[in-house]
Amino acid sequence: MPSTEEPDIKSGFRFPSAFTILFALIVLVAVLTWIIPAGQYERVASEALGKDVPVAGTYAPTDAAPQGFFDVILAPIAGFYDPVEYVARAIDVSLFVLIIGGFIGVVTRTGAIDAGIARAMVRLKGRENWMIPILMALFALGGTTYGMAEETLAFYVLLIPVMIAAKYDALTAVAVILLGAGVGVLGSTVNAFSTVIASDAAGISFADGLVLRLIILVVCWGVTVAFVMRYAAKVRADPTKSLVYDRQAANEAHFLAETPSENVGFTVLHKIVLIMFALTFGVMVWGVSIGGWWMAEMSGLFLAAAIVIGIVARLGEGKLVEAFVNGARDLLGVALIIGLARGIVVVMDAGMITDTILHAAETSVAGLSQTAFILVIYWVQVGLSFFVPSTSGLAVLSMPILAPVADFAGVKRELVVTAFATASGMVNLITPTSAVVMGGLAIGRVPYERWLRFVWPLLLVLTVIVMAALALAVLFGAPA
Template sequence: MRLHARLDGAAEAGKHLHLQKLRIVDPQGFFDVILAPIAGFYDPVEYVARAIDVSLFVLIIGGFIGVVTASGAIDAGIARAMVRLRGRENWMIPILMALFALGGTTYGMAEETLAFYVLLIPVMIAARYDALTAVAVILLGAGVGVLGSTINAFSTVIASDAAGVTFADGLVLRLIILAVCWLVTVAFVMRYAARVRADPTKSLVYDRKAANEAHFLASTPMEAATFTGLHKIVLILFALTFGLMIWGVSIGGWWMAEMSGLFLAAAVLIGIVARLGEAKLVESFVNGARDLLGVALIIALARGIVVIMDAGHITDTILHAAETSVAGLSQTAFILVIYWTQVGLSFFVPSTSGLAVLSMPILAPVADFAGVKRELVVTAFATASGMVNLITPTSAVVMGGLAIGRVPYERWLRFVWPLLVILTLIVMAALGLATMLEGTPT
């Protein structure tokens, strides 16, 4: 049985209005604040999985990704594609961006992309493109996948749980957003790349051309790892795991416990198939989980804030004020306000998972007042967070990739801002149209 269900918007509105009228006050003392993150881990929240369940899922999927990474299948597969396409670099751009987008939309591929810059930049420079083209292929490829997070465990899955819906709700809309934004992004990068290849002076890093050629072509190996049949099997199992997760949630009634069990079993199976051995399997799983320990703790801390807000009836006050403020807004205007609210919050809360746990318990119920489906709020959150993560200077992925590619941050902004405008218009149009078509939740 699922641990979550849709709330009755009218009933919730009545409850919060009643609480507001009674002016219930329950001040939270110092020790209440100290204990809130602890309570946030295991205290049940109505219609939402406990934070300990979500955190355990995050750690297990981190271990799963660690095992897949240790097998070398992802690195070898992308590197093999680069080698096979050498001499046809114009095709390399859409194919590699599709692979990176696949990683972004499924498991939030981000830090994992940093290893590919030293491989791709020499290939692109040798093909008479520039370092910025290579950076754009990787950063925008994975980034647009995260923007269109269809089943990203660290974005839509956690946000959906916090909103009281399944990530399968709204999946079609996110697939459409992903496809359209990916096509536009690929066309944007290919247009710039073709312009640079035809006239190198059009490059935004033309003043660094000689230095980059000397640095990357002379000092960086361009050989790719061997892509074996075993790597193919691992990638097939990797894809099947996510496919089974979608089936389980959509049809089988799965949620956090079942998904955690699935990824744990898949990690063990892939470790056996990849012949990692007991020691390396355990080590890679633990290392992968350790990399996401901070995310798991942030989820609990963010839930702790929700605990304080609920116990002190702050949430009721906010919901009452929100119900009043959205009363005059149309459904389309409301979802666009939510989108821009999440854009602003994403700058101040860089953790996608933390922002999901922090904002969804407030914004999702507000959607009930406006007659907007909660999954649309989740999609607005995912797209807004993904958009900001393409440019935020606090992101190690953005600044790290630009540093490896020797691309100044201000030139990256100069390059990417027209694309951001286009993607924003696409997302706003998609959210607005979906809101008008879906109407009031039932």
């Protein structure tokens, strides 16, 4: 995976890089700490959640804690190691990304990836488009069951070369992963990090509202797959229609060591390496979903796999270390972006404005009709999700406040949970405060504004579907 320089950009306005956008947001949030009054809810311990949760009706102003110049400068640093509820620290995710880069660098050095891509293109000739719905179904399954998020970062460097070799573009690969897993989280059915935690915090069973969330998942998944397949077909028919066409040559040089050819030899060693490669990802999925693994265990897995593959491929100590370091270096920018994104949340929490924003949400829904209430709750959760990209963290923060309010409006609490899950999932497809979004785009070398241009029509359609589902559930009774 040789590194290449970015393509030249025509003179004129150039959209800021992800680093600039994120740092500007840190500055903006710091300014808001001077404007928005500081406040805090009282909190009580929840045995079910294992965390302190805010108590509705207990919000009170507190001493202001405006964030200044040095706080802004230190925020990206603190973003790496400050804990976020139910989410791995950014330093853990960043280290995972670097080790993934090293692992891919070693596998690439063996030549197995290029040989495997060439063989796959021969076997899939004429049926490449089937990769999209199949892979998006698998990612959506991970999203709806266990909230697949940071784990997806491991798949970009695997899928992007395949998609480019199939005459699609890097954006198609990013969409398959990010939208596939993202729409699964949007339609969280039994996601322990979203609906289960939110339901516990709301005082109901996570099975309440399950049918409605399943309907939303199926409909939104179908629409999303159709959207991605339409774009992919358009790019394949005419590469100039790609939103990253100006980066095509650089991306091919970056992600493909050489242009895959049907004549590339596919040796027994290549097969062994690719089997070990696939087994590594299989073990990762098992470890996360069943074995209770998280970032440290996953990082250790890929480190060990890189060493074993290097030994099996007889790279030698020098080439093995060189390949690992070069692969990690290719993803260094991604690792830095992850810490920078978390810095936004650090400043907001330190400035004591998180609970003030939540209190404003609590008071905004008072006195509304049932339909208006659930739709406003949805948009309140959309707004909160930009500041708290963690679905589990937002569930613990908002559900103890907003769920009891639903009782006064005559709305079932499971609808508030569904509104939360869909709103959080929707925002986490685009929010620059999410390490998953910014990390995935950085790996795929897709500028943030290009992603917004690509995904906004889909977001409009998905928003209409979700709002219609919530409104109909209020009017006709939510399916159990």
